[in-house]
Amino acid sequence: MNAQTISRILFWLLLGTILVISLMPATDAPTVFADDKLNHILAFFTLSLMARLLWTRTHAAILFVLLMALGGGIELLQLSMGFGRDADWWDFVADIVAILLGMLAGKLFWSMKRKRSATE
Template identity: 40%
Template sequence: MSENSMRVPEMAGPSPILWLIAVRALALVATAFTLWLAFKVPGEEGRLIPWDKAGHFLSFYVLTLLFCLSLPRTPKGILILLMLAAGGAIEVVQGIVGRDADWKDWVADGTGIAFAVLPGWFELLRRRLIGPEPPSGLGEEEFAGDQHEARTDG
C-alpha cells in the first residue's frame, strides 16, 4: 500500500467568515443577556452567580473575549475603552432606574476586561523579548550565527 492511499482526507471545516459570523452572533446574544441581567428588577428568585462582583467579572471577561474575537481589526485599546464605558454606563443607568449603582461593580467589570486581554499582551511582550524565532529547518546554532553576522555586517 502506498503512503498516499493510507492518508486520511482532510475534513473541510467552516470558512473563517462563518466562524466570524458565529462569534459576532454569540457576542450580541451575550450582550443582550448581560443587559437583561443588569436591568431586570431584582426579585426573590435565585441568582445565576451568587456573588454580584463575580457576576460582573465573568460577564465582562466573556464579553471582552467575544468582542476581541468578533472585531479582530479593531485596536484592543479601543475595545477596552468601549467595554469600560459600557460598564460605567450600566452603573449610571442602574442608579437612575432605582437599582443599586456601585462603583465596585465597575471595578469588577474592569478586572474582567483586564483578565481577558492581559494574556495576549503578555504573549506579545514575550515575543518581543525573545526576538525572532528560527525559521523552520534552520537549527538554533545556524540561526544565532546568521543573527550575529547580520549585526556585525551593518
Template identity: 40%
Template sequence: MSPLHRLFVLAFWAAVIFAYVSAVLPAAEAPHISMWDKLNHMAAFFTITFLARAAYPRLAVLPLFALLAGFGAFIELSQAVPFIHRDAEWDDWFADIVAILVGLVLAWPFAVLANRRRARRASAAQEAPPALDP
C-alpha cells in the same frame, strides 16, 4: 466573513444584550451564577471581552478597553435610575474593568492567531491564479 467569525460576532452581541437586560432586571429576577455580585460582573465582562476580541480582532486593544469599560459604566448609570430598582455601585464597575483587563490578556494569543490566519488567507488569495471566464 467566515462562518466561525459570524458566530463570534453573533455571540458577542447576544452576550452584550443578555448582560444589559440582566443588569436592569429586578435583582430577584436577574440570572446570576454566584451569590457574590462582583463574580457575576466579572464573569459577564470576561465573557464579553473574550468574545469581542474574537469577533473584532482588528480593533485595537485601547479602544476596545474604552468601549467595554464605557459599557460597564453605562450599566451602572442605568441601575442608578430610580424606577430600575437596582443599586448602582462603582465597585461593580471596578469588577468589570478587572475582568476586561484579564479578558484582554487571555484573549491576546487568540487574536494573534486570528490575525495570522487572516493574513495567510489574504496572501493565498493574492497568489491564486485568476479564474478563467468561459
C-alpha cells in the same frame, strides 16, 4: 454562515443578555454566583475575550474603552432606575478588572496561535 459570523451573533446575544439581566429588577435577575462581583467578572471577562478574539483589527484600547463605557453606563442606568437596582461602583471596578483579564487572555490566545502557526 461561517464561524466568525456565528461568533459575532453570539457576542451580540451575550451583550443583550448582559444588558437585560443588569437592568431588570434585582429580585428577578438570574445569577451564576452568589457573589455579585463574580457575576460581573464572568460577564465582562467573557464579553471582552470574545471582543478581542472577534475584532482583531480594532485596537485593544478602543475595545477596552467601549467595554468600560458599557460597564459604567450600566451602573449609571442602575443609579437612575427606581425598581430595585442600585449602582455600585465596586461593580464597575470588577467590570474593569474583568475587561483587562479578558483582553489579556485574548492577546495570549492570538500570540500562542501565531507561534504555533510559525512552527508548523
